[in-house]
Amino acid sequence: MWGASANKGRGAPPAGAAAPRAPIKMLIVDDSNIVRRRIERSQQFDNLVVIGSAANGVEALEIFAKTDPDVVTMDLTMPMMDGIECIGRMVAKRPSVRILVISALADKATAVEAMERGANGFLNKPFTDRQLNEAIEELIR
Amino acid sequence: MLYEHELKTFVAGTTNFFEVSAQQPASIGSPYLVDDAPQLHEYTGLINITGKRDGVVYFTAPKAMLAVLLMKMQETDFSHETMRDLVGEVANTISGNARRDFGRDFVISPPSVLSGETPSIAPRPGVRSFIIPINWRSHSAKLVVSLG
Numbered sequence: 001m002w003g004a005s006a007n008k009g010r011g012a013p014p015a016g017a018a019a020p021r022a023p024i025k026m027l028i029v030d031d032s033n034i035v036r037r038r039i040e041r042s043q044q045f046d047n048l049v050v051i052g053s054a055a056n057g058v059e060a061l062e063i064f065a066k067t068d069p070d071v072v073t074m075d076l077t078m079p080m081m082d083g084i085e086c087i088g089r090m091v092a093k094r095p096s097v098r099i100l101v102i103s104a105l106a107d108k109a110t111a112v113e114a115m116e117r118g119a120n121g122f123l124n125k126p127f128t129d130r131q132l133n134e135a136i137e138e139l140i141r
Numbered sequence: 142m143l144y145e146h147e148l149k150t151f152v153a154g155t156t157n158f159f160e161v162s163a164q165q166p167a168s169i170g171s172p173y174l175v176d177d178a179p180q181l182h183e184y185t186g187l188i189n190i191t192g193k194r195d196g197v198v199y200f201t202a203p204k205a206m207l208a209v210l211l212m213k214m215q216e217t218d219f220s221h222e223t224m225r226d227l228v229g230e231v232a233n234t235i236s237g238n239a240r241r242d243f244g245r246d247f248v249i250s251p252p253s254v255l256s257g258e259t260p261s262i263a264p265r266p267g268v269r270s271f272i273i274p275i276n277w278r279s280h281s282a283k284l285v286v287s288l289g
Contacts, residue, residue, distance in 0.1 A: 032233075034216060034226050041215060077233065077251050104230075104237030107244065126161040126234055 021047050024140055025067060028053040029060040029086065030075035030102065035125070039073055039102070042129040043136055057081025057089075064090055069097065071139055074119065076103040076110065084117055091118030098139045102127065143271055143288055147243075148172070151198055152273055154238030155284050158231050159277055163213035170274025170281070178261035179270055179285050184224050185255040186232030187262070190239070193246040196265060196288035198239075200231045206280035225254045235284075265289050 026048055030036050036053045043050075051067045054060035056078045064072070072090060076083035083101065090097055101114045104125040111122045123135040152169060159167040184207055187199035207224045216223065232252035239249055255262075262285075264270050270287040 032226050032230055033218070034211075034214070034223060034230060037216065037218075038214065104233040106237045106241040108241075109245075110240070125230070125237065126158050128161055128164070 023047050023049045024071055025049055025051045025069040026071045026073070027051060027060065027063055027067065027069040028073050029055075029057070029078070029083070030073070031055050031078040032075070035075070035102070039132065042132050044129075044133050045136065045140070048136070048140070055079075057083065057086035060086050061089055064093070064097075068094070071136070072097060072099045073102050073136075074099050076101060076105050076114065084113060087114060087117040087119050100135055100139050102132075102135075143286060147194075147288070148271060148273070148286060150238055150242040151235055151284060151286050154235035155200055155231065155273075155275055157238070158234045159210070159275075163210055163277075165213060165277070167275050167277040170276055172271055172273045174269045175272060176269055178263045179272055179283065181255065181261055182282060183257055184228040185262075186228035186230075186235075186252050187255060188232050188236045188239075188252050189250040190247055190288060191250075192248040193243070194288045196268060196286075197262060198235060198284070198286050198288070199262065200228060200235065200275070200282060200284050202228060202231075202275075202282035203280060206277060206282055209278060209280065221256065225256055228256075229254045262287075 024047055028036050028039050040050050052063040054063050058080045074083045087099055099119045100121040101119045102123045106124050121135055121139050156167045182201045182203040185199050185201040189197055207227050208219050229252045236249050264287040268287055268289040270285050273284040275282045275284055
């Protein structure tokens, strides 16, 4: 798909031309500064743009409403509003959003609960760069 | 009384953090028991446990060790807040491992962080603390398990 602004006034792309992909907008939600910076630094996708980061569920919902991200990485244990509730609210607003839970809570019951609320993937902390990129790739494929 | 498998879960949570985040494993020193409150390093990440067991588990580390760990994680901010953040993440990993292995019999609090101002954490009366030295590069931290 051609980017709407890039294509303005130029008509349709020529038949058979490779269409540039629109950037995928990502929001990072985690109460740890270290983890937020790590995710932003380690993701290796050219077409993925980090449009914001939040330290809790309340802040995340505000940024979500303003920026309309395609992909969200979501911690679970956070102050003010936890990740499980935040996932439910995001999915209720926009069911097509893709959410990757990144959490140290490694028990099966937590993963199932997150999936039931609408998460699409689960990555345990701590994680390597490779694990992170594989999980994101799975999410945006 | 602390069971060996319980101790292993807490130790694995700690060493896993070093192995995955810094890509360099930590080694374990000989565990020992103390009756008094163990001396803390500059930064401590702590979880409270209630339910089937009752007490605290914490990771306490010197600033120099945390600075090198941050460097290995490609982090460029070495502020006080980042050090606190880091020990909180280690405690978070210990907590996650415990929840996975012990299920909901253990009620585990979100991690809290202490730095500098608290010289020690008093164990519950009659409960001795297991100290597990965590050695990484030339530095040494402590994992303290104090459960009744």
